[in-house]
Amino acid sequence: xxLNYFVIGxxxxxxxxxxxxxxxxxxxxxxxxxxxxxxxFVMGIIGGEPALWSVTVGAGVIALCAGTAFAFREFxxxxxxxxxxxxxxxxxxxxxxxxxxxxxxxxxGIFAPIIxxxxxxxxxxQAFEPANEEMLLGADQLGRDLFSRLVYGARNTVGLxxxxxxxxxxxxxxxxxxxxxxxxxxxQFMGRFADVIMSIPSLIFALLxxxxxxxxxxxxxxIVAIIYSPRVFRLTRAVxxxxxxxxxxxAAKLRGEGLWYLIRREILPNSTAPLIAExxxxxCFVFLLVAGLSFLGLGIQPPTADWGSMVRExxxxxxFGEITPLIPAGAxxxxxxxxxxxVDWMLYRSSGLKE
Amino acid sequence: xxxxxxxxxxxxxxxxxxxxxxxxxxxxxxGVDLTLHRGEVMGLIGESGAGKSTIGLAAMGFxxxxxxxxxxxxEFDGMELTTTxxxxxxxLRGSRIAYVAQSAAASFNPAHRLIDQHTEAPVYHRMMKRMxxxxxxxxxxxxxxxxxxxxxxFRYPHQVSGGQLQRAMTAMAMSCRPDLIxxxxxxxxxxVTTQIxxxxxxxxxxxxxxxxxxxxxxxxAVVAQMADTIKVLLKGNEVEEADTRTMLENPKDDYTKSLWxxxxxxxxxxxxxGGDSVPVVSVKNVDxxxxxxxxxxxxxxxxxxGMTVAVVGESGSGKSTxxxxxxxxxxxxxxxxxxxxxxxxxxxxxxxxxxxxxxxMIYQMADTALNPKVRICDILARPAEFYGGLKGGELKARxxxxxxxxxxxxxxxxxxxxxxxxxxxxxxxxIARALAAEPTxxxxxxxxxxxxxxxxxxxxxxxxxxxxxxxxxxxxxxxxxATVRSIADEVVVMKEGKVVEQGPKTEMFTPxxxxxxxxLLSSVPEMDPDWLTQLVKERGVEQLGENADRD
Numbered sequence: 001x002x003l004n005y006f007v008i009g010x011x012x013x014x015x016x017x018x019x020x021x022x023x024x025x026x027x028x029x030x031x032x033x034x035x036x037x038x039x040x041f042v043m044g045i046i047g048g049e050p051a052l053w054s055v056t057v058g059a060g061v062i063a064l065c066a067g068t069a070f071a072f073r074e075f076x077x078x079x080x081x082x083x084x085x086x087x088x089x090x091x092x093x094x095x096x097x098x099x100x101x102x103x104x105x106x107x108x109g110i111f112a113p114i115i116x117x118x119x120x121x122x123x124x125x126q127a128f129e130p131a132n133e134e135m136l137l138g139a140d141q142l143g144r145d146l147f148s149r150l151v152y153g154a155r156n157t158v159g160l161x162x163x164x165x166x167x168x169x170x171x172x173x174x175x176x177x178x179x180x181x182x183x184x185x186x187x188q189f190m191g192r193f194a195d196v197i198m199s200i201p202s203l204i205f206a207l208l209x210x211x212x213x214x215x216x217x218x219x220x221x222x223i224v225a226i227i228y229s230p231r232v233f234r235l236t237r238a239v240x241x242x243x244x245x246x247x248x249x250x251a252a253k254l255r256g257e258g259l260w261y262l263i264r265r266e267i268l269p270n271s272t273a274p275l276i277a278e279x280x281x282x283x284c285f286v287f288l289l290v291a292g293l294s295f296l297g298l299g300i301q302p303p304t305a306d307w308g309s310m311v312r313e314x315x316x317x318x319x320f321g322e323i324t325p326l327i328p329a330g331a332x333x334x335x336x337x338x339x340x341x342x343v344d345w346m347l348y349r350s351s352g353l354k355e
Numbered sequence: 356x357x358x359x360x361x362x363x364x365x366x367x368x369x370x371x372x373x374x375x376x377x378x379x380x381x382x383x384x385x386g387v388d389l390t391l392h393r394g395e396v397m398g399l400i401g402e403s404g405a406g407k408s409t410i411g412l413a414a415m416g417f418x419x420x421x422x423x424x425x426x427x428x429x430e431f432d433g434m435e436l437t438t439t440x441x442x443x444x445x446x447l448r449g450s451r452i453a454y455v456a457q458s459a460a461a462s463f464n465p466a467h468r469l470i471d472q473h474t475e476a477p478v479y480h481r482m483m484k485r486m487x488x489x490x491x492x493x494x495x496x497x498x499x500x501x502x503x504x505x506x507x508x509f510r511y512p513h514q515v516s517g518g519q520l521q522r523a524m525t526a527m528a529m530s531c532r533p534d535l536i537x538x539x540x541x542x543x544x545x546x547v548t549t550q551i552x553x554x555x556x557x558x559x560x561x562x563x564x565x566x567x568x569x570x571x572x573x574x575x576a577v578v579a580q581m582a583d584t585i586k587v588l589l590k591g592n593e594v595e596e597a598d599t600r601t602m603l604e605n606p607k608d609d610y611t612k613s614l615w616x617x618x619x620x621x622x623x624x625x626x627x628x629g630g631d632s633v634p635v636v637s638v639k640n641v642d643x644x645x646x647x648x649x650x651x652x653x654x655x656x657x658x659x660x661g662m663t664v665a666v667v668g669e670s671g672s673g674k675s676t677x678x679x680x681x682x683x684x685x686x687x688x689x690x691x692x693x694x695x696x697x698x699x700x701x702x703x704x705x706x707x708x709x710x711x712x713x714x715x716m717i718y719q720m721a722d723t724a725l726n727p728k729v730r731i732c733d734i735l736a737r738p739a740e741f742y743g744g745l746k747g748g749e750l751k752a753r754x755x756x757x758x759x760x761x762x763x764x765x766x767x768x769x770x771x772x773x774x775x776x777x778x779x780x781x782x783x784x785x786i787a788r789a790l791a792a793e794p795t796x797x798x799x800x801x802x803x804x805x806x807x808x809x810x811x812x813x814x815x816x817x818x819x820x821x822x823x824x825x826x827x828x829x830x831x832x833x834x835x836x837a838t839v840r841s842i843a844d845e846v847v848v849m850k851e852g853k854v855v856e857q858g859p860k861t862e863m864f865t866p867x868x869x870x871x872x873x874x875l876l877s878s879v880p881e882m883d884p885d886w887l888t889q890l891v892k893e894r895g896v897e898q899l900g901e902n903a904d905r906d
Contacts, residue, residue: 246726248723248724248725251788254683255742256703256706256708257741265729265737266729269728
């Protein structure tokens with residue numbers, strides 16, 4: 001390994017930073033930095049300068065993400081009203097990063113026709129044409145602009161997953177609340193029914209149903225909702241089960257309140273926190289299932305842009321060492337990770353430190 | 356006792372503790388000094404929020420999550436606890452300083468046997484071998500007069516009663532023979548008859564081993580029995596400190612005097628309305644059961660308009676079950692409930708809206724009785740809207756009127772949520788919710804037992820005033836006889852699901868009593884520091900031991 005300015009600067013920076021953290025008694029940061037220094041010695045010897053470059057780039061990307069997250073958190077805590085601002089100030093960086101990514105995706109999805117330079121089904125170039133001034137990410141297997149399709153994909157894939165998750169939640173949560181409030185045989189019946197649905201492998205169930213009813217969006221949403229509603233049902237029932245035994249529920253019952261009032265005004269407001277957290281989690285699963293179905297050719301049908309099928313269509317490029325097919329896959333991964341960051345934060349908030 | 360001056364064990368100087376709330380550190384204890392000698396028992400009293408428990412924990416060098424010791428020193432036997440390492444403090448805790456928590460049921464691990472939890476500390480601190488410690492535990496159980504001391508340690512926490520559990524907890528605190536024990540309201544959750552046994556056990560064992568103790572409570576009569584010196588706290592400040600007798604006979608500060616005067620609230624007894632007036636609620640020969648277990652047997656009593664009937668008894672005597680039968684949550688297996696002469700359907704589901712409206716309930720735990728996610732105005736508006744059909748401005752006026760009635764400022768409380776209120780305020784909202792339905796009969800289920808005495812007195816006075824203004828009938832469930840004495844017109848004494856004795860209050864409080872009533876009455880702690888000693892002389896230790904066997 002040649003000792004050029006980059007390598008010398010690299011080690012000088014790491015060692016200097018390690019010493020600083022050690023001096024200011026920041027144990028965690030010191031351990032992380034110094035183990036990175038030690039690992040860099042090994043990597044430098046084995047991988048040479050390129051290995052150190054990739055570490056630098058990785059660190060730069062993480063620093064950029066952290067910076068964005070930090071700035072976005074400050075931004076939100078200034079523009080949001082009182083309650084939201086208070087919540088944001090105590091939010092971890094991961095959560096604000098997640099919010100930032102989700103926000104970006106949402107904007108991309110909502111304003112897709114304005115943002116995307118070309119239509120999602122518009123053929124504008126040769127197949128697999130590399131990136132140029134017009135096409136940010138090059139063309140796909142039919143010569144359509146990959147960037148435009150990615151933007152439209154945000155609308156189609158995320159939109160579908162969102163609708164399916166909401167449907168699953170409405171079904172599952174309503175059934176769970178009813179089961180917990182009514183109790184008795186109805187509770188038992190719903191519980192066992194949920195067990196039956198959960199015992200069927202989800203992908204196989206989806207494939208079966210889609211081949212019976214045909215692949216259209218409506219069927220897709222209903223099937224995904226049916227597959228995921230039992231999980232929501234179980235959670236809701238467990239949460240509501242702890243609430244229905246409270247004195248205020250007894251007071252409402254003795255007042256003569258009806259079932260619907262009990263569910264809507266007394267039980268639901270007290271179970272929203274875990275339900276919202278679960279919503280984020282389920283959204284990821286649904287999203288992955290939809291993408292998986294698309295990859296198998298049973299989800300959203302062409303020429304509609306969709307991340308799952310984009311991976312499949314461009315898969316041949318992988319053997320040429322191109323990373324193009326991994327971009328939609330990366331988009332899926334980034335969103336999933338971001339949603340989980342936000343969900344983690346919400347779970348933390350709902351589990352302990354409220355009020 | 357106070358005269359045996361020995362060397363100083365614990366010295367707290369200018370202790371300040373801060374709590375984190377609303378993104379700021381707020382000082383909750385403002386510079387308290389405390390000196391405790393070896394073998395001395397100090398009582399810390401004050402209402403909730405006075406910082407009693409926080410100071411108690413600080414004596415172990417411990418601050419709760421979200422709290423920090425910001426200033427001052429805590430010196431335990433020559434060792435400064437605020438600056439020593441966590442490891443050193445851990446070595447002290449359990450071995451030289453022990454802690455007995457308020458709720459033994461919540462503090463024992465339900466998955467392990469009592470004796471295994473008992474031996475954990477001595478084995479951990481390398482003071483005893485496991486078998487030695489077990490033998491020692493059995494001896495301690497014997498000294499604390501637990502029934503079957505050889506065997507009781509091998510039970511799980513749910514297999515013994517609350518009073519026994521509290522004594523087992525005290526035994527556990529003793530396991531390493533600490534120099535200092537901190538008792539944090541050890542008897543608050545117990546009823547009077549079990550309270551005596553626990554108090555006596557604690558007092559004896561503290562005397563036998565010459566252990567110093569800090570006894571935290573809001574019950575003055577209890578602290579009078581236990582402590583050599585008493586320190587009164589108010590909102591994180593010390594009000595005054597003196598030895599027990601001086602404090603009881605001659606309190607200096609106005610606040611202390613007001614604490615002493617709490618139990619003086621008393622109301623004249625009203626006689627039953629004469630002639631052929633019909634009782635508002637009449638319980639007729641009610642039997643009830645949870646599944647196959649019979650819990651009520653032939654319970655009968657009447658409640659007349661404008662009168663308060665107190666139902667007393669220890670826990671498990673069927674007081675609350677009777678209330679559940681009246682409200683219709685638990686349909687009786689035989690007998691029935693009459694409301695103004697007409698028979699009520701057994702289950703609340705079959706009752707008409709008007710029948711439900713007339714009988715309302717106020718709960719013991721205001722925390723769980725109010726939905727934390729609903730604003731005060733909506734909580735109070737709902738019954739008015741549901742029964743009275745009020746809307747818009749009329750409804751708002753009604754809510755304001757209700758808030759005025761319970762002496763809370765509508766402008767301040769209208770849009771708040773229950774968790775933003777103090778315990779006493781929550782209980783007032785609970786009362787207002789019951790009133791919003793314009794009832795004629797209200798069941799008060801231990802409404803004051805979760806509150807400290809000044810607040811409880813306020814609630815009692817409010818209930819009394821409302822009764823006069825609105826001619827309400829109350830069924831007052833309680834195990835606190837001081838409450839009965841102050842507010843009741845008639846008393847029903849229950850034991851094991853049966854009515855033992857009933858009659859007008861004055862009659863009930865003048866002998867001769869039923870033996871059980873007598874036991875309840877004589878078990879209420881009095882402000883006299885010699886009361887417990889006297890009582891033991893009268894009843895004999897064996898008698899107390901028998902009670903222990905029974906529960």
